[in-house]
Amino acid sequence: MRIGIDVGGTNTDAALICDDQVLAGAKSQTTEDVTSGVTSVIQKVLQASGHSHSDVSAVMVGTTHFVNAFVQRKSLLNVACIRIGLPLGSGIPPLVDWPDDLREQIGEHIYMIGGGSYFNGHEYATLDEQALQQAAEDIKAKGITAIAISSVFAPVRPDIETKAAEILNRHLGTAYITLSHQVGGIGLVERENAAIINASLQALSRKVVPSLHQALKELGIDAPLYLSHNDGTLMSTDYAMQFPVMTCSAGPTNSIRGAAFLSGLEEAIVVDIGGTTSDIGGLSKGFPRETSDASDIGGVRTNFSMPDVLSIGLGGGTLVKHDEQGIILGPESVGYQLTEKAMIFGGDVLTTSDIAVANGQMKFGDASLVSHLNEEFIDRVCQAMKSKLESAIDQLKISAEPIPVILVGGGAHLISGELKGTSRVIHPTNSDVANAIGAAIAQVGGRVKRLFDYQVEGGREAALEKAKQEAINNAINAGAQPGTVKVIELEEYPMTHVQSHAVDVKVKAVGQLGE
Template identity: 50%
Template sequence: MSPLDPEELKRTAADIAARGLTSVAVSSVFSPVAEDDERRAAEILGAELGPGVHFSLSHELGRVGLLARENATIINAALRDLAAAIVESFAKSLAEVSLTAPFFLSQNDGTLMDVDFARAYPVATFASGPTNSMRGAAFLSGLGDCAVVDVGGTTADVGILAGGFPREAAGESEAAGIRTNFRIPDVLSLGIGGGSLVSPEGETGPRSVGFRLTEEALVFGGSTLTATDLAVAAGRADIGDRSRVAHLDPEFTARALDRIAERLAETVDRMRTSAGPLPVVAVGGGSVLVPAALPGFDDVRRPGHFDVANAVGAAIAQVGGEVDRVFQVPEGRREAVLAEAREEAVGRAESAGARPGTVRIVDVEEVPLAYLPGGATRIRVKAVGDLDLNGIGTTHAPAGARDTQGAASHA
């Protein structure tokens, strides 16, 4: 690996200034192991460019793996200005309706972040919608370990809860077809929802009427056969005018709904990691399409307030602190290193706004790195705690997304 060249960075800064760029991505080889070069590069560039330029550092966003981590950093840098505009729009809307409550945003690990953190790390919001629904499903059902099927108007998102939090995707993921490796929940999406079009053969989706459901579905006086019409015709939902779907052939309706159940079951089965019994919790307005049992999954639950699980998940979200980096683990020192990582994660959660005494460790992951000397091990520890509203104003989001996870949601 080449040593840092300050003069080359200064020339790069001059080029950035000439182009009028205000958001810069910095990425180096093995930065999750040694972050000093990225931080030093940002300092040199910042001194040349001034305070109006923002920096996204790859070790704060992605995991081990150069190209995917670099992509994640570039995406974050590209979204910085948009994130600032969105946060300001939210704040303005709250002010217009005279809401003075503290303002948080939900992020994609089921925890909260404040507005400064959201401006700095917009990629942390990716897939926060399904995450909110899954956290809401855990709260409403009382289950910490289960599969969640979140059915909306266009898609059904299927994920796995472990300890009440969404299982994260392992390794790389794609954002708009681009390989990345930032934290994101492990979710499979299926083109089936309440607004999905039903073909003459009884196949549902992926095309959907979307938000025009109340205009185009048969039960609302429209002329398009949708999955919602099937649910109403079968007596699973009391929506719109049932008399408008009385002409549907019961055999056709049952066959189409059975096909939906089969596809949902196949997706849940793809997500499971063992052959043991797995409860399924159905949430979202479109979950009326999910039957009382799915093929291979007899325990299907639709808890009270299932249609607003997304809002519930945002409202009950906690503050998170996370350590995710490479540690040297000498022989006989494993427990001491893990204890250090746990303590650091708890401290970061409290610094991010968690109330002391409520923080608990929810996930610990160890990955030995055989190609590095000295017992190098990637250790990821996640801690969560309840939001300390009394401490707002004295706490702040930490500076690093990967090494220090911030907190907040629109609750």
């Protein structure tokens, strides 16, 4: 019996699942400390199901703690940014593309170190250990405890970063060190950015994760705790504390996974309609489709694993206006103040929820307060909402063929009827807690993303087999049952611009959580 929890900006959702059956769902307002909101929603979902705390065998949490902290510039550590690449790799310095306020938050503590390799793994300069020692002395004098190490083509030669970390540890003792090859892919600046973000969140991760453990302890739940990964799988709390950046897109990811579970579909477009926005993502083989583009987090470009999600200003609290040009939807929203400002609750602001209630699509609040709305006007607003969503879905589709669309989230019933460019529209049961369900049913994942030289590895088949086995082993080491692990994703990107047999290989394997 598992409890899945998704901590959102407005609500914290929970779902209790046993043997692939949803026993109960619950919502609670997200609290500033987050932990008390998690405690409250667990008590609600257990009470609704009639089960006790001792029945719970695992708890899975998807949280926006870390991405919110970075976006809001809160609770961030000063970071020492060490780039290994001289005499090459200095054309674009670290942090050059960061917003000014973020650079001030983490400090511009930049250390350029000699060493590095070409794309084929051959060193063009040995690691400058003396420069590293001098950097360590300066870092220690400044009292900095978070360090991000990046080197040129680190996914090919991760040992260069690893050796640098060993040297720093000898001189600094205790420090939070993030190695870029552990969080990002090919592309020095974006990978370096991901490592710096991760390093800046280290202190917060060591506060948040233990507080979640403490919440379970206070509730009397003696069960393992897992956090949701960006790619729709689970990670241990130790891994999450080391790599908090890997939780940044857990919310949309959990919704997509939950939609797949509730609908039984493996290929579809998922629309998660909340209070302020709608998050639209692709579902491929039962998992979120990952973006191939650089991802923007708080104004910083990164290249680690993120779902391909498009957010638009359409939610249950979206303001509805009209003028000579026609219907205007948002982008303003009343958000969590819906129950105070919307007309169906006695307020004076017309929202999309008011329209849905007036049209009979949703039943909450007082429908009599919107009974005066003109039927033609209601139809025009409904059509405007559908058109806005149809346009966004069209952007996410990878072919012109009609594809099923699954609507989930608290505002899922804002949309009714057919949508252009889709084969069917599905409103699954328990769609309002799809995000929590996605957390509860998540599997354990193992990943490999690095360059392989097919000639050196003994040919393409031998190299791919090595990569697949490595991903499978990573999943098992993360807690997956050995007999259940399978490879669900394999991608090859030949490096056509270089004279070698180098190929960027990406493999993902998943398996059931071990007992």
